[in-house]
Amino acid sequence: MSESLLEVKNLKKEYRNEDVVTPALNGVSFKIEKGEFVAIMGPSGSGKSTLMHILGFLERPSSGDYFFNGRNVNTFTDDELAETRGKEVGFIFQAFNLLPRTTLLDNIILPLFYTNVHKREWAYRAKKVLTEVGLEHRLTHTPGQISGGEKQRAAIARALINDPAVIFADEPTGNLDSKSGLQVMKILQELNDHGHTIILVTHERYTAEHSKRILKIKDGLIISDEMVGNRQIADGAKELIK
Amino acid sequence: MNFSQCVHNSFIIIGRNKLRSFLTMLGIIIGIMSVIVIMSVGAGAQSLILNQIKSMGSNLIGILPGKSEENGPPASVFGTPIVTLKNKDIQNLVSPAFPRVIAASSYARGLDTVAWGDNKVDTYFVGVSASYIDVEDTFVSQGRFFTEEEEKSIARVAVLGSKTAEDLFGDENPLGHQIKIKKTNFSIIGVMRERGVSGFQNQDDQIFVPVTAAQKLLLGINYINFARVKIDRSDSADDSVEYIKQSLRASHNIDNPEDDDFSVRSADQGLEVMGKITNAIRLFLVAIAAIALVVGGIGIMNIMLAAVQERTQEIGLRKAIGAKSKQIISQFLFETITITFLGGVIGIILGVAISATVAMAAQSMGYQWDLVISLPSIFLACLVSIGVGFIFGIAPARRAAGLDPIEALRYE
Numbered sequence: 001m002s003e004s005l006l007e008v009k010n011l012k013k014e015y016r017n018e019d020v021v022t023p024a025l026n027g028v029s030f031k032i033e034k035g036e037f038v039a040i041m042g043p044s045g046s047g048k049s050t051l052m053h054i055l056g057f058l059e060r061p062s063s064g065d066y067f068f069n070g071r072n073v074n075t076f077t078d079d080e081l082a083e084t085r086g087k088e089v090g091f092i093f094q095a096f097n098l099l100p101r102t103t104l105l106d107n108i109i110l111p112l113f114y115t116n117v118h119k120r121e122w123a124y125r126a127k128k129v130l131t132e133v134g135l136e137h138r139l140t141h142t143p144g145q146i147s148g149g150e151k152q153r154a155a156i157a158r159a160l161i162n163d164p165a166v167i168f169a170d171e172p173t174g175n176l177d178s179k180s181g182l183q184v185m186k187i188l189q190e191l192n193d194h195g196h197t198i199i200l201v202t203h204e205r206y207t208a209e210h211s212k213r214i215l216k217i218k219d220g221l222i223i224s225d226e227m228v229g230n231r232q233i234a235d236g237a238k239e240l241i242k
Numbered sequence: 243m244n245f246s247q248c249v250h251n252s253f254i255i256i257g258r259n260k261l262r263s264f265l266t267m268l269g270i271i272i273g274i275m276s277v278i279v280i281m282s283v284g285a286g287a288q289s290l291i292l293n294q295i296k297s298m299g300s301n302l303i304g305i306l307p308g309k310s311e312e313n314g315p316p317a318s319v320f321g322t323p324i325v326t327l328k329n330k331d332i333q334n335l336v337s338p339a340f341p342r343v344i345a346a347s348s349y350a351r352g353l354d355t356v357a358w359g360d361n362k363v364d365t366y367f368v369g370v371s372a373s374y375i376d377v378e379d380t381f382v383s384q385g386r387f388f389t390e391e392e393e394k395s396i397a398r399v400a401v402l403g404s405k406t407a408e409d410l411f412g413d414e415n416p417l418g419h420q421i422k423i424k425k426t427n428f429s430i431i432g433v434m435r436e437r438g439v440s441g442f443q444n445q446d447d448q449i450f451v452p453v454t455a456a457q458k459l460l461l462g463i464n465y466i467n468f469a470r471v472k473i474d475r476s477d478s479a480d481d482s483v484e485y486i487k488q489s490l491r492a493s494h495n496i497d498n499p500e501d502d503d504f505s506v507r508s509a510d511q512g513l514e515v516m517g518k519i520t521n522a523i524r525l526f527l528v529a530i531a532a533i534a535l536v537v538g539g540i541g542i543m544n545i546m547l548a549a550v551q552e553r554t555q556e557i558g559l560r561k562a563i564g565a566k567s568k569q570i571i572s573q574f575l576f577e578t579i580t581i582t583f584l585g586g587v588i589g590i591i592l593g594v595a596i597s598a599t600v601a602m603a604a605q606s607m608g609y610q611w612d613l614v615i616s617l618p619s620i621f622l623a624c625l626v627s628i629g630v631g632f633i634f635g636i637a638p639a640r641r642a643a644g645l646d647p648i649e650a651l652r653y654e
Contacts, residue, residue, distance in 0.1 A: 058562060058647050079566045086564015097559045097651065101258040113247050114564040158563070 003070040004031040011064035024050040026220035037192040039200045039208035042217035090159025094171035096151040098143040129157040149180025166197040186234035252580040269538020270585030276531035278593025284524035285614035293610040305469040310505040325465040326503040345376035348466040358410040367449045369456020385432030393452040400428035404436040405446035479508035539634040546638035558650025570643040578635025586627025
């Protein structure tokens with residue numbers, strides 16, 4: 001039997017703050033296969049961020065199982081979680097989270113600090129991923145010197161540098177104007193075309209429709225799981241990127 | 243994350259905020275610099291003092307009243323006058339029975355204001371024996387020194403130090419004039435040659451009178467403050483020291499050396515004692531400078547704690563992209579240590595530069611000042627600066643590692 005890339009079964013998460021228990025996920029089950037482009041969509045407070053954090057090994061569920069490549073993540077130690085985050089996962093955040101006053105090159109190689117990839121390979125990898133996002137000419141710029149769209153592309157390059165099994169994009173277009181947002185979506189679609197598995201978290205229908213499959217989540221439950229019928233393709237922006 | 247990656251990473255972070263990194267280092271720079279300067283200038287000053295003691299003549303043996311430990315300071319330095327040592331004891335030392343003793347002089351000192359015309363000077367009058375000029379290897383530039391007969395007859399004669407003579411009489415010839423010391427008239431029979439500073443004491447602003455006159459006419463005492471004995475050679479002073487001790491015991495009717503009421507020191511022993519005292523002073527000063535290091539360390543801890551707060555998002559990101567807790571700890575610890583180590587290196591460079599400047603200045607003023615910079619002390623300074631970084635970096639590093647990555651990522 002072929003294993004899914006990731007699979008969750010009856011996943012629950014609740015937050016305790018003193019005596020107040022706030023449920024965030026109330027039993028979520030689904031599978032995601034390698035090469036998929038899935039959007040997790042829901043209003044704020046629906047639990048979509050919590051779900052992404054659990055899927056991204058940043059948080060542990062209160063109950064339920066999470067299998068990654070067939071391995072039960074519940075058995076992972078904290079260090080194994082950190083290692084898996086470094087090797088198998090690339091994160092793209094709404095706020096970019098680039099280190100200020102640090103060159104794009106140094107920002108992009110940051111994940112390599114925590115791997116045992118040989119230093120000789122660092123520059124080669126950095127150039128490769130920067131080229132993929134069209135920023136090869138911005139190597140020595142700092143985040144303060146580039147636009148929001150370029151920042152997010154740099155963040156995508158950082159997410160790619162360890163060639164991860166899955167890329168999580170948490171509202172990647174949230175802080176961008178529509179043109180830059182489209183560029184970012186186009187890169188994500190291209191990456192997916194090249195075989196990368198992408199999980200997109202958003203509350204915008206239009207952004208979600210760039211994916212191939214939408215999981216709708218509300219009040220901690222999956223309320224629908226369907227393929228995108230009329231997929232948006234971000235194209236015609238090739239000139240804008242270069 | 244291996245060592246070179248840690249270094250690379252630390253330099254990225256430190257370079258990101260150069261002014262703050264420098265200010266953070268400042269405490270360590272100043273601390274290490276002070277320690278180096280104090281060690282080095284202290285050693286230089288020590289060499290100067292010891293050289294001066296040597297210049298007083300290493301074939302001298304000192305006698306002080308009161309018993310003392312072999313290498314400890316004599317009892318009389320604590321200020322209590324001890325009355326057991328007499329001029330007669332010293333006169334007895336020069337005898338054909340022990341020819342290695344060439345000369346011996348008693349010293350009894352007091353302070354008074356001496357006037358000539360409108361000129362007044364506060365000066366020490368020193369009662370010494372007639373053999374003083376032999377003991378101290380000096381001579382008069384004008385007139386003559388007083389004789390043994392004058393010493394015995396309590397003559398009211400005085401020999402001025404060169405500076406006292408100049409201060410009182412200017413260009414006038416002081417010989418034959420009368421000055422009043424403690425309301426007693428003394429006639430000036432000589433002026434000493436200029437000797438400069440030797441053994442903490444300016445030898446030139448004193449007035450020398452017969453020790454008998456100082457005791458009976460000026461001080462009203464029958465004891466002496468100390469004595470110096472000159473021996474023929476500086477080597478193997480031990481038998482001379484032993485001879486002097488036995489002679490004094492005989493004069494004082496002491497059978498048991500435990501009961502000695504005097505202490506006898508050769509110049510070598512004196513050097514040793516002085517070396518110990520100056521070392522103690524140096525260590526004390528270094529200890530004070532070390533406080534600056536501790537203060538600097540606390541400053542660094544404070545700034546690193548603030549940096550952890552400020553870089554919460556960065557820490558969250560680092561955790562999200564695969565940093566383990568211990569890697570976060572080592573990263574922050576390494577950053578702190580890099581800052582303190584760089585500060586230490588800068589401090590060492592500045593400290594050596596200042597010490598060299600002081601040494602050159604002192605040498606150019608004609609002092610026998612050695613530039614002493616010991617490699618172990620530099621090595622130690624490096625270790626200390628690393629240690630300070632380690633000790634004061636632990637708390638901020640642990641706080642950083644303890645952050646929850648999700649909270650940290652959300653932190654604005």
